Amino acid sequence: MATQVQAPFFETTYATVSVIGLNNVFVGLIIAGIVGEFSVVLLVPIITSAACALGNGLGYYAWGSDYPVVNRAVAAAFSNFTWMTTRLHNTSSFANSSEYRKDVDRVLRDELGVMYVGLPRFHETFFGRVADLTTASEAVFKKCMEGGEPLFSNGWSGWPKDANQDDVLSWFAELSEKLATLAEDYKSIPTHRRRPLAQPNKPIQGSTAERKLDVGFVDNPKAGKDSRCHWSQILVPGELKSNPAADTAAKAWLDLGTYAREVLAAQDIRRFVLGFTICGSFMRIWEFDRLGGLASERFDINEDGLRFVSTVLGFLWMNEEELGFDPTFTAANGQRFIEIERNGSKERLIIDEVMQRARCVAGRATTCWKAHREGQPQIPLVIKDSWQYPERGEEGALLREVTSKGVINIARHYYHETVQIYGTDDDVRNNVRGGLDVTSATNYRPERSAPPSSTMASVSRKGRSSSVAAGKKRSSSQAGASLPHSKRSCSTSQASGNLSNRVHRRVILRDYGTPIYKASSRTSLLAALDGCIEGHESLRKAGILHRDISINNLLINEDVNNPSWPSLLIDLDLAIKEPREGASGAKGKTGTRAFMAIGALLGEQHSFMHDLESFFWVLFWICIHCKGPDEHRVVARFDKWNYIDTEELAEQKKGQVSHEGDFIRTAKENFTPYYQPLIPWVNRLRKAVFPNGGWWEREDGGLYIRMRQILQEAQKDPTT
Numbered sequence: 001m002a003t004q005v006q007a008p009f010f011e012t013t014y015a016t017v018s019v020i021g022l023n024n025v026f027v028g029l030i031i032a033g034i035v036g037e038f039s040v041v042l043l044v045p046i047i048t049s050a051a052c053a054l055g056n057g058l059g060y061y062a063w064g065s066d067y068p069v070v071n072r073a074v075a076a077a078f079s080n081f082t083w084m085t086t087r088l089h090n091t092s093s094f095a096n097s098s099e100y101r102k103d104v105d106r107v108l109r110d111e112l113g114v115m116y117v118g119l120p121r122f123h124e125t126f127f128g129r130v131a132d133l134t135t136a137s138e139a140v141f142k143k144c145m146e147g148g149e150p151l152f153s154n155g156w157s158g159w160p161k162d163a164n165q166d167d168v169l170s171w172f173a174e175l176s177e178k179l180a181t182l183a184e185d186y187k188s189i190p191t192h193r194r195r196p197l198a199q200p201n202k203p204i205q206g207s208t209a210e211r212k213l214d215v216g217f218v219d220n221p222k223a224g225k226d227s228r229c230h231w232s233q234i235l236v237p238g239e240l241k242s243n244p245a246a247d248t249a250a251k252a253w254l255d256l257g258t259y260a261r262e263v264l265a266a267q268d269i270r271r272f273v274l275g276f277t278i279c280g281s282f283m284r285i286w287e288f289d290r291l292g293g294l295a296s297e298r299f300d301i302n303e304d305g306l307r308f309v310s311t312v313l314g315f316l317w318m319n320e321e322e323l324g325f326d327p328t329f330t331a332a333n334g335q336r337f338i339e340i341e342r343n344g345s346k347e348r349l350i351i352d353e354v355m356q357r358a359r360c361v362a363g364r365a366t367t368c369w370k371a372h373r374e375g376q377p378q379i380p381l382v383i384k385d386s387w388q389y390p391e392r393g394e395e396g397a398l399l400r401e402v403t404s405k406g407v408i409n410i411a412r413h414y415y416h417e418t419v420q421i422y423g424t425d426d427d428v429r430n431n432v433r434g435g436l437d438v439t440s441a442t443n444y445r446p447e448r449s450a451p452p453s454s455t456m457a458s459v460s461r462k463g464r465s466s467s468v469a470a471g472k473k474r475s476s477s478q479a480g481a482s483l484p485h486s487k488r489s490c491s492t493s494q495a496s497g498n499l500s501n502r503v504h505r506r507v508i509l510r511d512y513g514t515p516i517y518k519a520s521s522r523t524s525l526l527a528a529l530d531g532c533i534e535g536h537e538s539l540r541k542a543g544i545l546h547r548d549i550s551i552n553n554l555l556i557n558e559d560v561n562n563p564s565w566p567s568l569l570i571d572l573d574l575a576i577k578e579p580r581e582g583a584s585g586a587k588g589k590t591g592t593r594a595f596m597a598i599g600a601l602l603g604e605q606h607s608f609m610h611d612l613e614s615f616f617w618v619l620f621w622i623c624i625h626c627k628g629p630d631e632h633r634v635v636a637r638f639d640k641w642n643y644i645d646t647e648e649l650a651e652q653k654k655g656q657v658s659h660e661g662d663f664i665r666t667a668k669e670n671f672t673p674y675y676q677p678l679i680p681w682v683n684r685l686r687k688a689v690f691p692n693g694g695w696w697e698r699e700d701g702g703l704y705i706r707m708r709q710i711l712q713e714a715q716k717d718p719t720t
Helices: 022-033 039-056 070-082 101-112 121-126 133-144 165-186 249-266 304-317 395-404 428-430 475-483 522-543 608-625 636-642 646-657 660-670 673-689 705-717
Strands: 012-014 114-117 195-203 210-220 236-241 273-279 282-289 292-296 328-332 335-340 346-356 367-373 377-386 413-418 504-508 554-556 567-570 587-591
Touching: 039 165, 101 249, 101 292, 121 282, 121 292, 121 304, 133 165, 133 304, 165 210, 165 236, 165 292, 165 304, 195 335, 236 249, 249 273, 249 282, 249 292, 273 304, 282 304, 282 428, 335 413, 346 377, 395 413, 395 504, 395 660, 522 608, 522 673, 522 705, 608 636, 608 673, 608 705, 660 673, 673 705
Parallel strands: 114 292, 236 273
Antiparallel strands: 012 587, 195 210, 210 236, 273 282, 282 292, 328 335, 335 346, 346 367, 367 377, 377 504, 413 504, 554 567
């Protein structure tokens, strides 16, 4: 059913959201003065809002509904000045990370955003699809109330009065088994294809870091207390808390979100995950998808026994599609495949292996599979699925254009589509969530539901556009990029007044390679990097800027039987045409933190120079984290790059490259023995990318050839 995924796909999402933290006090004061419609009295809620944000750690509550006049005025000011744009990144962005819980939780909280709860029609939306569930649940619940020792009588028999977690776990597992047995007369499909599992003290296999699951439903009917389960077997995760007060975003909800992330990462065709929380005797049903998390109204299982029975039986009886698996994938005769209609005829594409799967809940959640057309195993294809904002241009259309223009060393287009589920575009709001209206949630607030975001805030740098012309001088406005965040001019645009949505898109490529860090030798790595830079220049000459140079977007092909490019760039999700005519309207800009250029981290409008700098950071990162083609490590000093604030990361990167002696010392201390011979060449690249140890002042198209010449000379060095 599900495939274990080994290779992570790294993605960082930066989104403009409601203002957060103490800096907002100062921004509020500044805006109050600029807008000119505030009295001093109205400064109080601004300060109060910032204080509240610090207190609860969630920016979504920074501007409450108690001060609508302030909110409107502040929103208007932000539409004009938009200085305080908070960048949030995504848990799939972690590169070579140990994924400690404290670090993951902080980022996951941002990624999930507001988790809407108390939605009416939730149960009908997700459980109403299960055949015979209503009739069977009523009949089973009636049986539970019969006999001399009924299972239910003013509450469930055996319910631990103190709601002790271990006791509740045992009670839940035993009662679920009894309900499944009672239901066998009402369902032709055996309920024991899956079973409840309670292993609060036993780690589930398949996590980067150790993760334990309180309770859930697994696809292994023989699973018991001593079974070793993998996240690929967890169909429905659950979280139990003895205290009803733990039914909050910071506690039970976030814990369940952590489990949902592991399930989605381990099951490569999972579109969404259903789960549940029980806090005391209060239960909620949850759904996690590529926009975040939603939950039902809270109910007391000892008062609404019928709903509890319906929930348990629903989890036991749901088919794979109802549980969130992609029905466009079919399994038969030991193979998985999809079917497409291309050039007027149907084609069956056989899945060979999972290449990478994003470890996240909300986001693009890119998954790639190696595949081939049925009967043509010698010609590799790559299937790429992702969940995109509908406002963004389609990567598939851009790839088709690139392919037609003969751009070299870029993955070539084969096919693309918006995934259809029974004739309907597969999106989150209408298809996955069945049209559930989050504005009906008990914790919905308009101010935090549609943050003023679209593209990542970008520092306006007049005279430093991303056009093909070189030699443009940095203006005084560009120099302001090194000022504190609140001093930098940023621009954002909003897609619409509507709530977010994501659409399931599929692109198929006719080039295949492996990540560049798996190069068989140092020389092969250098040659592949050279080829990728050549591909980037070819792409730019076609009028397109890539904007997402990262370790998993640079591939190498060392298979002589593979007709693909020897090295190639992939992933045009964030690529734009130059000169860009306007913002896409999508709600964020993504990239991978560890490889982002200093200026990009500080919010500059993206230039090809930023991409060239990212090539340097990719090589720098590989030399530190790779012991060879197949062995990698985590380095605590650089693991922090996955989590720290983007401005702090920019400062750290400046410190790495500003002084030659310091850089060489850092390289000697941190490059693996395998990559120590590259230190002189990486240093030469540093001097080319950061002339005099400083930030580039002018766009310079000649940097392409200078970087490539260094890499070509390095390949001839016998010590490499």
